[in-house]
Amino acid sequence: MFLRPVVPCARKSRSIMAAVEASTAGLSLVEAVLASSGRLQKESLGGRIARLSSRVEELKGEVCNLISQRYVEFLPSMQSAADLESEVQELSGSIDRLKMQIENEVQHDLNVAITEFAELKQQLERDTLILTLLKQLQEFDTALKQLNVLLPQKKYIPAARQLNKTRRIMKVMESRRGFELKILKALSRELRVQTENTLYLLGKDWQQMAAWSLPPPSKEMSSLESATRTELRLSSVLPKDGPVTGPSVASVLQAFALLGELRSKFQQFGGLLLTHILKPLICHPSLQPCLEERPDSATLRFEAVGSDQGHPLPAEVFAKLKVVLRALHQYQLDVPLEPSAEEEEEEDGRRPVLAEVLGDVIGKELSNCLIQDCLVHSIPQNSSKLGEYSEVIRSVEEFQEALKEMRFFREDCTDLLTYARNVNGHFADKKCQDVIQAARNLMTSEIHNTIKVTPDSPEALPSLPDPGAGDQSKALMLRDVTPKPAASLEEETRLSRHTLSFPACRISDSTQKLVALAYQTLQEASVSVEQHRLQLFYSVRNIFLLFCDVVPMYHKENFQKLPQLAAIHHNNCMYIAHHLLTLGHQFQGNLNDRTATFVDLVPGFRKLGTECFMAQMQVQKEELLERLSSARNFSNVDDEENYSAANKALRQVLHQLRRLGKVWQDVLPANVYCKAMGTLLNLALTEILSRITSLEDISAENADRLHDLCQIMVDEGPRVFVPLPEEEQNRPFQEEVPVYVPRWMTFKELMLVLQASLQEIVDRWADGKGPLATAFPATEVKNLIRALFQNTERRAAALAKIKTSLESGLF
Template identity: 50%
Template sequence: MASFVTEVLASSGKLEKEDLSGKISKMSRKVEDTKEEVCDMINKRYGDFIPSLQGSEELMVQVDVVSKEMDVLNNCIENEIQQNIHVAVTEYAKLKQQLEKNTIIITMLGYIKEFHNAMEEFSKSLQEKKYVDAANQLERARTSVDSLKGWKTSQLPLLSTLSSELTVQRENLIYHMGDEWKRLVIWKLPSSKEPEGLKSFLKVELKLSHPGSKETEPKPPALLCCVLQALAIQGDLQHKIKLFSQVMLKNMLKPLVMYPSLSVKVTEQQGEGTFLALECLEQSQEERSTPSQVYRKLLLVLQTLHSHMLDVSIVDKKLSSILGELIWEEISQCIIHQCLVYSIPTNSSQLEKYKSVIKETEEFEKSLKEIEFLQGDSTDLLKYARDVNCHFASKKCKDVIVAARKLMTSKMHNTVKITTDSKLRLPKLPAPSSELKVKQEATKEDITMENTKQLSAWSLCLPACRISESVQQLMELTLNTLCEAVGSSTQCALQLFFTVRNIFQLFYDVVPTYHKENLLKFPHLAAIQHNNCMYLAHHLLTLGHHFRAHLPQPLSEGVATFVDMVPGFRKLGAQCFLAQLNVQRAELLERLSTAHNFCNLDDEDNYIAASKAVRQVIHQLKQLGTVWQDVLPVSIYCKAMGNLLNTAITEVIAKIMMLEDISSEDGEHLHTLCQTIIEEGPLVFIPLAEENKNKKYQEEVPLYVKKWSTFKELVIVLRANLQEIVDRWTDGKGPLALEFSSSELSQPCSVLWDDRCQELLCESLEGRRLTAGQ
């Protein structure tokens, strides 16, 4: 019986009539026969050693014939059978392709049917206001259309029509849900043209309608729930809730935080819904709401929204969580900047009371987590409340810097008297730690042993003077700030301590710049600024030492010092006052320049001009004395006035020494003018009434006016004769010789007498020089 393949190929008419199986059987028999003959021949050839060459050759011929027949058969199989198999496979592939095409068409028809059924169900659900079902059916139809679009071979003209229908019906659903949203969530807001304020926010009202719902119903009404879920299915919920959250933030939540007198009123009306309205129960005297007030008002709003709107599961989270993600960051920052910032204590003694605020914040966040409005364990709000020490230091530092700058830019002329008995009112500080106490006592014992002789009670005392009241207040401000640092945490103490250093640095930079014009224009202010700088430098010497032992490390180890700032303040005060002295010197010299060089004083006009210049100089010095005497320390005052008076008489001496051929009348006039200076100049050194017990400053004018003795000798010479001059010279040892050299007296302009006297004096001086040379 022929094989199955043979029968198939034979039935196709593509094989020869001879049975291939028969040929293969015949060939097999021939092979077996040949094999037996070969084996027999090999046995005979190598086993029995029978010569049979001829038989072997015939057998080899037979093997070659059989091999050729095998090759023919193989070629037949490869050429005929394999060719017919390929044809059969090709025909099968065509049939399979046709079958797949039919299957695709059937599948696409199934999607079209699914789309049609979904749209029918959608229309039915939309009419019955079953918005969740309608949204799901629309999603089902969209899935069908997407499946149709996924087939690359599909070129259905109907596809664009289905897509358009899907878009139209989706917009139709969104419109209906938006209409329902507007009917269920109703805002009453003030006009956009109306300025924002407490009165405008009193018009804000939110109505959550739920007609037909029971008053005790804990969940949101079914219709609102359906609308929200349907919006989520269609992907439009995020946009809708975002708009709602922005209106809620701007018109209800933030105003409740910012206005203390603003509160929210929640009312329930059967068959109507829930109303949340802002109202002003009473005008609060406080500028800012307390954290407890803010938390209470915000919780009332959010819990009401949760009960009537937000308690809806959307996919895998509650709607309250979605709203929280949208507004929590902004509302928490509003609470921080509009409420918590102002609740931070301004005094370290109030820090203990602030723990109640931290607890209230924790309870507030706990309540928000219960309604799933808030996620996570730690938020910026709670972190801010808990980090009170840092915020206290920052707020304190900011307030201190603002207060200090205000004092620095205030008027300087309001002064207070500082006497030698005046002491800085240092606060009473707690005892230092035991370790520091032992160290201090040991140091104190060493100092006592080295200095058995006690210092005077007046040592390191600030001399009596006047300083700006604002500088005294500035010093008190720094003391209070350092007191706050005592007992504070290390970070807080460091912030406060370096804020105090910044205050002094700010004074160094701001005051000379801010008051620059006035310091040059008004001598009174320049003297006050000098005293202010010296006053601050004086207290900076010991300020750090007083507080160091009471501050935490590393401040207690020597970091707490202000000594490095002392030279800068001393230099600043000195430079300011020296600049004013230079201005006064320039004015004195300018006044003396109008004296026509004190020449030809027999001319009435020249004498009037010279007399006026001298009177103006005396007047200027007296005015400065009036301005400075009650302000500057006595020693500084005397040095300053002596310096200015010395400038004036030095200029007068120089101008007189430049004169030539001075007549007796001119000499008399010059003597009169100089005598005025001698008589009235020392009056600027007269002490105040309360300082009359010490008049040595007036008696010691030569100590402060270097050219005073020279000037007095010149005045004497102006009216002296030759004998008097020679007597005052006294062989180069008299008072005249101490102030003038022989060359100065021998020049033509040195003395004021007739020519013959001058010649005699010159001869006398020349003879003494020769005698001294021998």
């Protein structure tokens, strides 16, 4: 025996037996128990209780009589009441003793009887359980024997049922708590072995029914080349193996389903099918399937035909996929699963087929791949072609119906058709994505490729619909977004046609394309359906917001190192801000939205361009000051070494300004160019003035040499103002140097002081009204006089005169 039950000792209770016999004689169960125990001798328990009850009734009458006499008849009877009370107490004590006798003696014997009955019942249950386990062990052994007979005969479906039967029996036996059968471990091990053996035989036959020939994995091999070397052989029945009939694909896959392994097998098969066949067919237009059919088998091969450039048309992709899926359906998957399998019958009474299981495994990923790699690229780039998309919708409907007919797709699977029918929404989404991506590509391209823009040059911008015309399809070519010449302020005076025009300068070719992209997108918005107009409008806003974030960071290093790129970026920002002023207004009528504006972005773009250019100006200023620091403060220039150092410093300053002028020439607008160069030249002159006026002693020879050094700046300084390539056109700017260099006249006045006599200086001071007083404050003039002239009465008189003028408030 596998189980040794514990049998309790069969004790016979004489007291219980006696109680039973007494009960048959007409006594109550309690009386029988008491009688058998020897504690009830001459009178029955019932008789004693009856006498007690009778005596209680007598006492009740006496008590009532006593109370009536005392409280109703007012008869004093205290002694009678005391006697009666003692009798009541004695009777109550008798009742309590009898109750304790019942609880202590009778209850004990009842508990003993109940315990013996429970032990007998437990023994019976254990014996019944052992018998059930023996029967289950017999069924388990029979099922395993039948399994070993069916497997060599390749009768996989009944074999799978027997294996499932052993599994159920094993689960029941293992669920019994309190019984440890050593043989269960051996049986469980044998069950695992039989399960693995069955799955191995099924998998081996399945590999022959769906035989893959795949190329070796290689990083150098493209997906197209890998697909052309892929082959799949499908068989519906395997040939005979001696006397054993070859199994069908239905029996193999049905057995997998019975064992709960069908989905895992289809996940592996579906992964190979997607990776090596379906996805390459979707992504490569040149890849074509070739089906070679034989009795009970077919072979799928693939070849590349034609060009693989561009994106395939949806109808062509659907046709190729249907060839592959029909072959799978015909040779392997058009098999209904039996009701005993995992899948239950559908509500309409149809049984689920193997194609549905494979469809559940790969359907979602196949639909996503078709949408992302095929249908997305079929969405028109232009709203005028949206009407032609009905052909794509029709081909999607036909493909989806074909897959539902083969039952690869369930009836509720409508992802492809839902996506195709929402073409307007996808058009707007794709348009926005394409616009943002195109804009980002332009922002990250090289900005040194420039084009020249002038007020007279036509701009390559798209056609805009006429907001005043009833037909929105009518368009006018926008050649100049600036306003036309305004009406005359007076009859003889008219504004220039270049009023408010963008000045002549160079901007990046990518920036011009970016602005054109914004106009094209707004044009698409003006002819799109109403729900997508705002989406496209805000895409244009996002373009310009993206510009403010991407360009400064992406080109940050170049803007710091290359002054030309900083100037180009300045022009780009100003060019965009110029168009933003009127961009929204031009499309308000077509967008039916009076709030469509870009004016709020203008200050940000102007600030962005100004900050970048001012940062480059600061770099140039620091370089100028560094070069002037080698001039040795222009002191003791009568020494050849000091003079050479000062002369070299000035030459370096002029060289830097000329080089910067060449870099910025024809790039910056002429007025911005002159302001920038004037600021840098003014910085250099201010530094020279500060150092010369701070000298404490200037000899006559030093004064002459300082004058010569200053003369270099006066002669060469105007030549850095060359904003235009044509030399003769730069002369007006060079003649207006004092306009752009505030310290220019002060510098020239310093040169006069260096060569002037004391009287000439006093005359140019002219009591604080002369040109010298305009150029210098009195303290600096007095310092120059002290440095240039010896301490004489004439110098003292001149200083006093200047001091007097200062005190009198003439300066």
